[in-house]
Amino acid sequence: MNDEKLMLYFYEDGLDAAERSAIRERLKTDVEYRGRYQRLCEDLQQLHTPDVAAPESLKNRLHDLVEQSAQREQHSKRRRRFDLTAFFFGVAVTAALVVGVGLGSLLDRPTATPASELMTAQTVSTDTLKRGVRVHFAETRSRLLDSEADRILVAARMIEQNRSLEALADDGGAHDLARILRAMEPVLVSLATEDLSPQQAAAMQQQLIFEINVVLTKLARQSSDSTST
Amino acid sequence: MVALLRTRPSQADFHRAISERSDRWYAACLRITRNPDLAADAVQDALLSAWAKRDQFQQSSKLDTWIHRIAVNAALQLLRRQKPGVFEPYESEVASADPGPAESLDAAELDDSLSAALQGLSDIERLCFVLKHLEQWRIREIADELECSEGTVKQAVFRGVRKLRGRMDDLRRDSA
Numbered sequence: 552m553n554d555e556k557l558m559l560y561f562y563e564d565g566l567d568a569a570e571r572s573a574i575r576e577r578l579k580t581d582v583e584y585r586g587r588y589q590r591l592c593e594d595l596q597q598l599h600t601p602d603v604a605a606p607e608s609l610k611n612r613l614h615d616l617v618e619q620s621a622q623r624e625q626h627s628k629r630r631r632r633f634d635l636t637a638f639f640f641g642v643a644v645t646a647a648l649v650v651g652v653g654l655g656s657l658l659d660r661p662t663a664t665p666a667s668e669l670m671t672a673q674t675v676s677t678d679t680l681k682r683g684v685r686v687h688f689a690e691t692r693s694r695l696l697d698s699e700a701d702r703i704l705v706a707a708r709m710i711e712q713n714r715s716l717e718a719l720a721d722d723g724g725a726h727d728l729a730r731i732l733r734a735m736e737p738v739l740v741s742l743a744t745e746d747l748s749p750q751q752a753a754a755m756q757q758q759l760i761f762e763i764n765v766v767l768t769k770l771a772r773q774s775s776d777s778t779s780t
Numbered sequence: 781m782v783a784l785l786r787t788r789p790s791q792a793d794f795h796r797a798i799s800e801r802s803d804r805w806y807a808a809c810l811r812i813t814r815n816p817d818l819a820a821d822a823v824q825d826a827l828l829s830a831w832a833k834r835d836q837f838q839q840s841s842k843l844d845t846w847i848h849r850i851a852v853n854a855a856l857q858l859l860r861r862q863k864p865g866v867f868e869p870y871e872s873e874v875a876s877a878d879p880g881p882a883e884s885l886d887a888a889e890l891d892d893s894l895s896a897a898l899q900g901l902s903d904i905e906r907l908c909f910v911l912k913h914l915e916q917w918r919i920r921e922i923a924d925e926l927e928c929s930e931g932t933v934k935q936a937v938f939r940g941v942r943k944l945r946g947r948m949d950d951l952r953r954d955s956a
Contacts, residue, residue, distance in 0.1 A: 555938040562912065565919040565934050594945050598913060600894045605806035609820045613802055613827050617794045620831050 557588050561595055680716070680725050684732065685770050687712055688763045691739075695756045706743035713739060731766055738762070787839045794831065794843070801844035808848060809855035811898065811910045818858050825858075826851035852915055856907070856925060863903070897947040901940045908933050909940035 559565040560574045578585050687709075694705040713732050720729035738759045742752065789797075802823065809819035830837075830847045837846060898906055907926065911917045912933070919937075923930045 554942075555934065558938055558941055559919075559934065562919075564912075565930065591945075594948060595913070595941065597948065598894060598941070598944055600807070600811070600898075600914070602803045602807035603810055603895075605802045605823070606816075606820070609806065609823065610798060610802050612824065613798045614795060616824065616827055617791060617798070617831060620828065621791045 554587065554591060557591050558595070560588070561592055677723065677725050677728075680720055680723055680728055681770050684716055684720070684728055685767060687716055688767050688770075692760050692763045692767075695760055703743050706739050710736060710739045710743060735759070735762070735766075787837070788834050789837055789843045794827070797844040797847060798827070801848065804844075805848050805851040808910075808915065809851055811895070811914065812852065812855040812907060813859050814899070814906075818862065819855065822855035822858050823851050825854040829854070852911070853925070859907075894944070894947075897944050900947065901943055902936075904928075904932070904936045905940035905943070908936035909944070912937045913941070 556566065556570065556574060560571065566574070578588060691705075691709045694709070713736055717729050717732040717736075720726070720732060738755060742755050742759065805823045805826065806819055809822040810816060813819050813822065826847055830843075830850050837843065898909070901909065904926070908922055911922045911925070912919065917925075919930050919933050922933045926933070
């Protein structure tokens with residue numbers, strides 16, 4: 552029996568039960584064998600190296616990595632939360648508009664409906680659209696003002712909603728509204744561009760917020776005019 | 781029951797583990813790779829991997845031990861990538877026993893008699909010895925990791941131990 556078996560016996564690994572038992576028995580009776588095993592144990596117990604210290608730069612980098620990973624996670628959580636809000640907002644606005652426009656076109660049909668009722672129906676349809684557009688712009692403005700929101704994601708989401716509203720406005724005959732929405736799209740598309748410098752993005756956001764404010768004021772005025780008439 | 785044992789370690793837990801145990805992770809990776817840059821990369825990879833998988837961490841084990849194990853695996857992977865033939869059983873014990881110039885430099889940097897003695901082992905001997913003796917892996921685990929037979933691992937550990945004991949005898953004689 553060689554020292555390889557004794558080494559495995561020391562490690563309590565790599566021997567079957569019979570081999571372990573045979574070594575155990577021999578160690579009890581064979582003095583020379585027991586001496587060999589003791590020397591092996593002493594040597595193996597000394598075979599340890601002190602830990603070499605990790606460079607300070609590495610330790611600092613490891614701490615930074617944890618910080619950055621945690622921050623990235625927080626950021627993506629916020630994005631996910633925003634995504635969900637924006638999705639439900641989009642669904643709600645679109646649903647309201649579809650119902651409004653659907654109702655409007657139903658009432659628009661050439662039936663025996665009196666002219667006064669037709670006018671009311673068209674007003675309902677256009678008003679619903681305007682309300683939707685106002686909410687859309689107000690939401691866009693608030694997202695643009697939220698410094699923590701992801702610019703590209705906000706712009707992409709708003710382009711999607713802008714296009715839905717534009718199509719609904721065209722379908723519903725509200726061509727002025729559709730034009731306003733179309734005019735907004737190039738700015739939103741520019742905002743969704745990845746390679747904007749922070750200064751360019753901020754300037755564009757300010758321009759868009761200004762234009763949205765103008766449109767919102769006009770829409771509010773039109774709305775109050777139609778209510779008063 | 782398993783779900784109860786799973787407690788996601790916090791950011792503070794990771795910072796604490798780094799402060800207290802990164803020396804050990806680095807030292808283990810350095811013994812395996814013999815290259816300070818690779819060892820640092822392995823520790824860094826391991827930390828990122830542990831952070832990404834921290835939902836899988838089980839409370840029954842310690843966070844630093846868990847990262848240590850991931851770091852050792854990362855070091856082995858990096859070594860395999862850098863030296864594809866490193867885990868293959870050797871043809872000649874003598875031919876593989878001479879450290880190259882780069883390895884001699886690493887040995888000087890390590891500045892420790894056993895660490896220096898480890899440089900005299902072939903790659904497979906050193907890896908098997910480090911994983912068995914210092915990292916306390918099972919022979920089966922080492923064989924699986926290095927994709928070789930258990931017999932090869934046993935022989936490599938035995939040869940490594942024999943060479944190191946020879947070196948220890950030399951040191952004892954020198955000091956006597």
